[in-house]
Amino acid sequence: MAEPGAQSSAMSPPEEWPAPPHLILALNGMGSFDWDLERGRLHMDAAALRIFDVGPDEYDGRPASLSHRVPPAEAARLDSLVAQAIKDGSESYGAYFRVRHRDGTLLWIHTHGTIYRDDSGRPHRIVGIVRDARQELQLSRTAGPVTAGDRRRGHTSVVERTTAALAHARSVRDVVAVLGDAQGLSRLGVENVILGLVEAGRIQLVSEGQAGSFVPEHRFTRVADEFPMSEVVRTLTPRFVRSRAEFASCYPRLWPHVQPLNIGSAAYLPLIAQARPIGVIGLFYREECEFSTHERSILVALGSSIAQSLARAMLFDQEHDLAEALQHAMLPRRIPGVPGARIAVRYRAARLGQDIGGDWYDVIQLPGGPPSGGGRVAVVIGDVQGHDTRAATLMGQLRIVLRAYAAEGHPPATVMARASAFLHELDPERFATCTYADIDLTTGALQVVRAGHVDPLVRHAEGICRRLPVVGGLPLGLSAEFGRLDYPVTTVCLAPGETLVLCTDGLVERPGHDLDDGMARLSRAVRTGPQDVQQLADLLCTLSLSGDGEDDMALLLLRRSGTTPPDHHGTVRRHVVPGDAGGLAGARRAIREAVRAWGAHERAEEIELVADELITNALLHTDGAAQMSLALPRNGERRLRLEVADRSSVLPHREEPADSRVHGRGLLLVDRLADVWGVTSRGNGKSVWCEFLCP
CATH class of the missing domain: 3.30.450.40 (GAF domain)
Incomplete structure (x- = not known):
């Protein structure tokens, strides 16, 4: 392979005077780079790529694409030097390091970078040069x-x-x-x-x-x-x-x-x-x-x-x-495939010996949803206080408890309250921040509970990224200590194509900098990053390059699959059996969340009341379970359709107002609250349906 220095000496002098800067650099065996720290993109000109022995068609603008050319020890030393320069407020840095060419030889090169910062001192860009340093190092050793x-x-x-x-x-x-x-x-x-x-x-x-x-x-x-x-x-x-x-x-x-x-x-x-x-x-x-x-x-x-x-x-x-092995052993071994969503998770350990933390993530399949094509799933991210093996072991125990409570079908606020009480009993001296999100992938209804954790982000399908304002409660453990276990729940709608971003503060928080600056930096990276959650997760992990690596970091991305048809928002289905008070309460909650997520808040109470009446009637007057569904049919109108099916062939009838009995007036209530209703006979029973026109 020809050396860049040898090539430059044989090149013809430039015709124009003065020569353009890029030509001056190339003639002297130098290349330039421009590193956008916020987007994680690194531009290398042709001369710089030649020094690294990388072809233009082999480079995609990511720093990781050059890693195969830099030996691990050299990369670690260079990363440490750049991180230190960024951390201590330096305006520039310089370093010698080696790259390995295709033929296996090691080439000494020198780099010099100028660090650009915003008004708050936060670095956002590095511009510099790389050059072949073999001749000068050789001369320094043969001076006499x-x-x-x-x-x-x-x-x-x-x-x-x-x-x-x-x-x-x-x-x-x-x-x-x-x-x-x-x-x-x-x-x-x-x-x-x-x-x-x-x-x-x-x-x-x-x-x-x-x-x-x-x-x-x-x-x-x-x-x-x-x-x-x-x-x-x-x-x-x-x-x-x-x-x-x-x-x-x-x-x-x-x-x-x-x-x-x-x-x-x-x-x-x-x-x-x-x-x-x-x-x-x-x-x-x-x-x-x-x-x-x-x-x-x-x-x-x-x-x-x-x-x-x-x-x-x-x-x-x-x-x-x-x-680090203990930390990874406490994390989920695999993330289950979730129909209706794409999920990516990442974890990065702290770099200081045993100073690992209690950061974790989890994905939990929840009961009450259809077996395929959607359903309910919970995603969790959290951080146990401390940076030691005790924090890691507490994290593992807390993660298992959260998973158990969620799998039992408890609502998000109850899951968090019980987990807080458990942590307080386990170790009164520790607390944990956590965000728990319950997502119905069929309807997009998203319930979020935040316990002292950083806010989640939502990236919309068109690329807009916003901070999701979630009402917060005390961290787990502290809420039990002070007897404040009532966690507020924030309900929003996650539309198809939208991405939920959960992370721990190790990704966004740096000593001496405001947390809001870190969140804004993360938001910009999410907004400009790729749509694919795996690629986006890789990009977000590069944000840590400008940090000191003294805190661990967990990251979880969930993107709801599909696109939103203009005339359809989704369907909610629930199966309720006799004697299952929890199932009936879950059906009510699912209806309430879906109606509000679809923007029909003004009729939410009416629809929930009618659904409760129809499900109760089916459970009281038939021998089997009730099948409830709530949908926005595929037409141009905002008309919600509620159906409750059972296995009885006996058709219901509306009681007259003159009747003195207290019971039996359910259909009268349905008739008054719904815009239209009816009964459809089926081969194995019947279905009582009603529709609600929503502005």
Whole structure:
């Protein structure tokens, strides 16, 4: 592959003067980028894509599309640097990092970005350049011969500088980044660095070293092999290779891989923690060196310092992996397919060791709906107070309890009240914020209860995104503590094509910034994002790139399927059996919610009263269950049609007003409240129907 720097020198000079900026950049091996943080879009010009070895047809404008070109350790270090610059209010940043081209070679490049912020200081855009940095790094290492005195003076400050740099390294990736980047090589005064970790009798190479030095078959080597790294682990003593001839004679299996490299000597240092080897580091020098007693002592001290940082980083990674595994174990293993909806969920753990949180999501199939083509479903999102394993375990217990209460068919307010009492009994010192939404996918009726949580968002089919104002109650646990368990319910209609967005504050809240700013930023991203919920969820997760990653985050998106016909809004169906007071109450509630969701508030009480009378009559005067349906027929009129069917063939009759009996006046009430009503005989019973004209 031709190098961008080589291409630029062979190009003809521009005809116009002065040359346009993009041509000046290209001629000097530079490319430009423009990163829209709010939309998660990253524009790269043609020259920048060439530096990354990515074709224009391979790039879709998402930062993730470049991830396969950047090694994980380099990506982690670059993300951390950019996030820090954004967090501390910097106007710009610069960094060297490596990209891997198609042929496997690693290329050093340099990037510089200018951060643009709004009046409140919130970053929304980064504009900058990327350029090929191989020549300048090569020149910096070949500025002149290095004398023994220079080497001796350089070694005296190696331990101090390296220890200071490693003080901020939390994970193994951070340690690798500190040792292996251009600044690290300069700090150590070496040409190259490799790092291996010891596990189960093998040495795993975790730092690849510089471009052209990586040997794929040596990523894993056995401790018993005849390699210098293996020898150091076996003997727990450093190994100093003073010349290329010593490499060839002592390590014939390794020499063919070392011979083409510009290496004259090497020092292999064991990394020992708690009297056992945890790894080995190899430092490679351009010149041959005898390694004096002083130099060897300095390098041994360097190995001890690196070993301490590496042991701390490995413990951090183990704790984080354990905590993250616990968190994921508490979350649902899978999200069930829901007819009538498309659902996407995402979870991102905190980056600080055991500092996971209690964020969770859930999707629960509810009773009382048809088996297919719609039905009722509950979606839940919440956050237990705290960032520790206790928060994660409480989250798991609370999620199971919420699921159990919801599956029993309790209304949303009751589910939340019982969950609050449960959490308070379980741990009086903790509370949890939560949003619970009960959705009838047939009608679009959406009941939302909010317990101290951030408001949900609704994205309309035409792209408008608005914050859904939900009346809030106290967080779970606190409401039980203060005896305020009456949670208000907000009922709206989720039309076909609309998307409900639920998230925890880890996505929108950042220290030092107003929560409303984060919600506005999220709303803009939802509004301009893709329609597909999976793609939209991926985009929203990129919002965390500008945060510090110190809080976990949960995200749930539900998009109601289909489109709204101009003359039809949906159908509500309920099956009520004799003696089921809960079923009758659920039917009333479903009618009330659907009528209000359809915008017929002025007739909601009349329709609910008539439906209650017809269902009660069917249960009292027949031997079986009642089938209730409420629909907006497919015609141009706003006419709601209510039907109650049973298995009895006995037709009802309206009582005369002169009759002195208290009972038996149900059809008289129907006749007075409905615009029109009637009875239809069926082969297996009858159906009493009535219609209500709604403005």
